[in-house]
Amino acid sequence: MNLAYRDIRHNLGRFLLTCVGLGLLLGVVLAMIGIYRGLVVDALTIARAPAADLWVVEANTRGPFAEASRIPGEMRDAIARIAGVAEAGSLTYQTVETVFRGSKLRLFVIGYKLAYPGGPLEIAEGRGLARNHFEMVADQSTGLVRGDRVQLGRNTFEVVGLTRHQVNSGGDPAVYISLPDAQKLQFDLAPPAARVQIARGTGNTGTNTVNAVVARLQANVSPDSVAETVRRWKHFSAITQDGQEAILLRSLVDRARRQIGLFTSLLLVVSAVIIALIIYTMTMEKLKQIATLKLIGAPDRTIIAMIVQQALALGLIGFAIGAMLILNIKDFFPRRVVLEPDNVVILGAIVFVVCLVSSGLGVRAALKIDPATALGG
Amino acid sequence: MESATETSPLVRLRHISKHFGEGETRVDALRDVSLDVCPGEIVALLGPSGSGKTTLLNVIGCIINPSTGSMELDGERVVDNGRWLRSNLRQLRLDKIGFIFQFHNLIPFLDATENVALVLQLAGADAVSARRRAIELLDYLEVGHRKASMPAKLSGGEAQRVAIARALANRPRIILADEPTAALDSKRAGIVMDLLRKVAVEQDAAIIAVTHDEKIFDRFDRIFSLRDGMLDDVDIDTEPGEAV
Numbered sequence: 001m002n003l004a005y006r007d008i009r010h011n012l013g014r015f016l017l018t019c020v021g022l023g024l025l026l027g028v029v030l031a032m033i034g035i036y037r038g039l040v041v042d043a044l045t046i047a048r049a050p051a052a053d054l055w056v057v058e059a060n061t062r063g064p065f066a067e068a069s070r071i072p073g074e075m076r077d078a079i080a081r082i083a084g085v086a087e088a089g090s091l092t093y094q095t096v097e098t099v100f101r102g103s104k105l106r107l108f109v110i111g112y113k114l115a116y117p118g119g120p121l122e123i124a125e126g127r128g129l130a131r132n133h134f135e136m137v138a139d140q141s142t143g144l145v146r147g148d149r150v151q152l153g154r155n156t157f158e159v160v161g162l163t164r165h166q167v168n169s170g171g172d173p174a175v176y177i178s179l180p181d182a183q184k185l186q187f188d189l190a191p192p193a194a195r196v197q198i199a200r201g202t203g204n205t206g207t208n209t210v211n212a213v214v215a216r217l218q219a220n221v222s223p224d225s226v227a228e229t230v231r232r233w234k235h236f237s238a239i240t241q242d243g244q245e246a247i248l249l250r251s252l253v254d255r256a257r258r259q260i261g262l263f264t265s266l267l268l269v270v271s272a273v274i275i276a277l278i279i280y281t282m283t284m285e286k287l288k289q290i291a292t293l294k295l296i297g298a299p300d301r302t303i304i305a306m307i308v309q310q311a312l313a314l315g316l317i318g319f320a321i322g323a324m325l326i327l328n329i330k331d332f333f334p335r336r337v338v339l340e341p342d343n344v345v346i347l348g349a350i351v352f353v354v355c356l357v358s359s360g361l362g363v364r365a366a367l368k369i370d371p372a373t374a375l376g377g
Numbered sequence: 378m379e380s381a382t383e384t385s386p387l388v389r390l391r392h393i394s395k396h397f398g399e400g401e402t403r404v405d406a407l408r409d410v411s412l413d414v415c416p417g418e419i420v421a422l423l424g425p426s427g428s429g430k431t432t433l434l435n436v437i438g439c440i441i442n443p444s445t446g447s448m449e450l451d452g453e454r455v456v457d458n459g460r461w462l463r464s465n466l467r468q469l470r471l472d473k474i475g476f477i478f479q480f481h482n483l484i485p486f487l488d489a490t491e492n493v494a495l496v497l498q499l500a501g502a503d504a505v506s507a508r509r510r511a512i513e514l515l516d517y518l519e520v521g522h523r524k525a526s527m528p529a530k531l532s533g534g535e536a537q538r539v540a541i542a543r544a545l546a547n548r549p550r551i552i553l554a555d556e557p558t559a560a561l562d563s564k565r566a567g568i569v570m571d572l573l574r575k576v577a578v579e580q581d582a583a584i585i586a587v588t589h590d591e592k593i594f595d596r597f598d599r600i601f602s603l604r605d606g607m608l609d610d611v612d613i614d615t616e617p618g619e620a621v
Binding site: 001003006007009010011288289292293294295296297298299302370371372374375 | 431434435438440441467468470471472476478482484485486487491494495496498499500504527543555
């Protein structure tokens with residue numbers, strides 16, 4: 001006879017309500033994990049978009065994401081000619097805030113040279129850039145649709161295609177425009193400022209500057225050996241794709257990772273305390289019944305099993321409620337929430353252990369109950 | 378007090394003493410108590426609060442050990458000179474002793490049948506046979522029509538009959554009752570005592586009940602009073618209130 005099941009059935013409403021409360025808490029834990037994973041995935045998505053093996057950036061910088069980097073645009077040709085490099089592309093990155101249909105719109109603008117590496121890997125809707133000017137491929141999370149026209153700087157761009165899940169580590173959706181348009185947007189001075197510079201004799205210094213050059217290598221060529229070749233030029237730094245991803249994770253999202261990790265740990269501790277208190281309270285409410293069970297001859301294992309099974313049922317149902325809740329609402333979060341099966345399994349295992357440990361308090365209380373308390377006196 | 382009977386007693390206590398604490402805080406709950414209760418007998422324990430009734434019930438129920446003395450239950454010597462001779466006392470209780478409580482102490486999340494069947498399953502019976510025997514017992518105690526009811530839905534008398542069924546489930550030959558009729562009115566108290574008499578006679582069991590319920594004194598074969606831990610036989614024909 002399963003006493004845990006029968007006790008739960010007897011107080012089903014209260015038990016389920018407790019599970020829902022715990023489920024909400026565990027849902028928040030899952031959401032925090034998902035937000036962190038989303039942060040990492042978002043950060044890596046932009047870095048992985050060019051499908052590059054090597055990043056060439058300004059010397060002594062860890063650009064273009066972790067630090068500012070500016071190098072001459074013509075370096076693309078020099079990089080492309082290095083032995084082992086299959087192709088190279090120039091890239092610019094900048095964050096722009098504009099107004100679209102009366103609303104503020106923050107965009108992470110990526111400029112790339114058409115037909116060279118750096119453009120979006122996949123177009124979800126529409127087409128990629130076909131012209132060198134005034135076309136834009138935007139991420140769906142911008143809310144833009146094909147045919148929309150967006151003012152960036154002094155120019156208006158028409159959305160010709162849409163990508164999916166292309167946002168930077170700050171959550172700003174990415175848009176792709178041609179390199180010349182991006183360079184104008186980033187480096188061209190406003191007309192009054194340009195006139196002042198021309199009057200001072202410093203104008204027209206040229207805008208063929210990029211933030212990074214990415215290179216794809218030929219098969220069986222080591223990125224490290226090509227990187228070493230580039231580094232010999234002294235005025236450039238070369239970072240492999242793995243290195244770039246490591247910089248992103250260590251520099252850009254590390255603090256957020258630790259922040260979320262600490263918060264998640266605190267939530268898990270709170271969950272453990274709450275589970276322990278719930279189980280302890282459930283046990284204390286049954287003191288007389290446990291004393292009676294002991295008196296009529298129930299062995300300790302029967303009483304321990306009842307408490308532990310209730311704790312595990314509480315954790316399991318609470319976890320299932322939390323997981324279902326988050327899986328159903330994760331798309332409504334402003335930032336991407338990425339929940340991989342391994343995250344869910346690991347948290348499930350943690351909740352299982354937490355329930356086991358938390359039930360120890362209730363078990364200890366139950367084992368200390370004197371069967372004599374079942375009798376009056 | 379030793380009963381002068383030829384039948385072998387189911388409960389035999391010899392010079393049982395029990396004290397709690399030491400030195401200035403020492404309390405002598407039982408002093409040199411000897412008692413025999415034979416099969417078919419219903420015995421009452423009376424006494425004011427703190428006289429040692431519950432302590433004596435706890436000793437006989439193998440819940441606490443006496444400080445000195447010896448005890449035999451159903452022919453088995455279980456205590457000698459204040460020390461247990463058995464290690465698994467819960468199994469001993471499960472096999473030999475049935476308990477009836479003042480407020481029935483039914484498990485509230487089990488229905489009447491499950492409350493009785495639980496004891497049988499704890500003793501090793503399978504679920505089907507435990508359930509069958511539980512229903513038989515409930516029928517025997519004329520509460521079979523409430524076999525699927527939860528304890529909260531039972532009247533006081535019905536709940537106490539289910540509790541008696543639970544106490545009888547493993548066919549124990551010793552039944553300990555703690556104020557079995559205190560929560561019942563006269564009529565229901567009489568019904569419960571009739572049932573206990575029926576059990577004592579038909580199952581050849583010894584029943585020891587702690588009670589303050591004067592209206593049922595005439596239902597006992599012998600009445601003992603406890604005062605300051607000492608057991609006195611009470612003449613069944615005298616007014617118990619005078620004797621205590």
